[in-house]
Amino acid sequence: MDRIVYVHGQFVPEKEARIGLFDRGFLFGDAIYEVTAVISGRMIDNDLHLNRLDRSLKELAIPPAFSRADIVHVQTELIARNTLQSGIVYLQVSRGEADRDFFYSDTLAPRLVGFTQEKTLIGTKAQQHGITVDLVDDPRWHRRDIKTTMLLGQVMAKQAARSRGFEDVWMVEDGVVTEGASSTAHVITAEGRILTRAASQATLPGCTQRAIARLCAAEGLQIEERVFTPEDAQGAAEAFQTSASSLVTPVVRIGSRVIGDGTPGPMTRKLQALYLEAAGIPV
Numbered sequence: 001m002d003r004i005v006y007v008h009g010q011f012v013p014e015k016e017a018r019i020g021l022f023d024r025g026f027l028f029g030d031a032i033y034e035v036t037a038v039i040s041g042r043m044i045d046n047d048l049h050l051n052r053l054d055r056s057l058k059e060l061a062i063p064p065a066f067s068r069a070d071i072v073h074v075q076t077e078l079i080a081r082n083t084l085q086s087g088i089v090y091l092q093v094s095r096g097e098a099d100r101d102f103f104y105s106d107t108l109a110p111r112l113v114g115f116t117q118e119k120t121l122i123g124t125k126a127q128q129h130g131i132t133v134d135l136v137d138d139p140r141w142h143r144r145d146i147k148t149t150m151l152l153g154q155v156m157a158k159q160a161a162r163s164r165g166f167e168d169v170w171m172v173e174d175g176v177v178t179e180g181a182s183s184t185a186h187v188i189t190a191e192g193r194i195l196t197r198a199a200s201q202a203t204l205p206g207c208t209q210r211a212i213a214r215l216c217a218a219e220g221l222q223i224e225e226r227v228f229t230p231e232d233a234q235g236a237a238e239a240f241q242t243s244a245s246s247l248v249t250p251v252v253r254i255g256s257r258v259i260g261d262g263t264p265g266p267m268t269r270k271l272q273a274l275y276l277e278a279a280g281i282p283v
């Protein structure tokens with residue numbers, strides 16, 4: 001594979017891409033990122049992702065050094081130059097390069113990098129049959145609303161869950177589910193209400209979740225924004241998770257408990273179809 005990637009103002013073959021040793025993203029995880037789905041060569045919900053990118057920069061006081069038009073240009077060029085049909089386009093902005101020091105100067109020049117990655121996004125085994133998730137204590141810092149590159153808590157949690165035979169994890173804190181390790185967690189009650197956490201510093205505001213919420217409002221489906229416990233989740237009629245890289249993925253087992261009859265439920269199926277339809281994909 002020899003992708004064309006974007007590093008600090010230039011499109012270069014991936015083998016030639018170089019990140020500075022003193023980049024604060026590398027030394028401190030002082031960087032934020034976004035992942036946008038690409039289906040049939042088109043970006044999905046990209047405005048929502050770029051709004052969140054702006055917000056993450058603001059929360060970390062990283063100066064907005066790149067215009068939205070510049071960023072969209074980088075994304076569309078990456079997709080075109082790599083003839084990407086299905087996958088993701090990844091963007092990362094670090095605070096910049098400087099000698100290692102916890103304190104930072106506000107004169108640093110932020111660094112933008114980006115790349116594409118091929119991935120099947122539609123009709124995956126996970127989407128068709130659902131996945132199993134384990135419940136684990138949330139190991140992360142307290143500003144999960146900022147999409148930073150500090151993902152070691154999630155890396156460790158996912159890897160450990162895999163070794164226990166699960167496909168993913170949902171994280172739990174103070175007796176309630178926060179979110180998936182790289183997704184938003186949702187459950188559907190026996191009465192057909194979709195439960196999703198309201199926005200707070202405890203979770204990342206999911207763009208896919210936002211898009212689903214709009215579709216639900218248009219369809220008259222009820223979403224209740226509230227916390228839910230591991231027991232609520234394990235006793236739910238249906239469960240699913242959402243993210244740019246997995247879209248709407250049914251969850252058919254949570255810890256030791258099978259959800260419903262162990263197959264994706266009808267409302268989850270409906271949400272999968274609505275999401276693809278809204279993205280202009282024939283279902």
Ligand code: PDD
Nearest residue numbers: 035181182183184204206207208243244
């Ligand atoms: N992750 N919560 C967390 C912790 C996430 O990392 C993600 C996405 C989401 C869902 O957000 P969205 O719907 O905007 O993708 C929720 C991306 C896909 C990743 O890290 O690869």
